[in-house]
Amino acid sequence: MDLDLRGELEALMTEIKKRQRHIEDQVFLISVLEHDGHNTVEQQAALKLERKQLALQMERQTKLLQKASSQT
Template sequence: MPSEIDLELASLTQEIAARHRAVEDKQILIQALERDGHDVSEQEAALRRERSDIALQVTRQFQLIQQVAEQSE
């Protein structure tokens, strides 16, 4: 049976992957809008926030991996 840490790691991994795909999609959309002459400053700010949130999740994921490694020792 998976531990609580394993479950959280699996959940984080899935969420990070989904958010990463969403960021890539937003990047493509922003590029298209910018090419068409639209003001994309709000979208770029939202994208920066999203990337920051992903970075926090990756940090949490790393902490969990460290916990698993410490428990294995």
């Protein structure tokens, strides 16, 4: 695997892990806020956007892995 591709994959994997953790934290926060009776519409919208971004990152990761496997 080419070094640039490896570096890009590693960076992307790190970003994905961070975003996944952030999403988990937001889900927990929203559940606490809802339990306390707060309006969570804005947080829900932000969470939806984060999930879309995660999906895009994972799609990019899949494409990079396919590219890497075709190079071997």
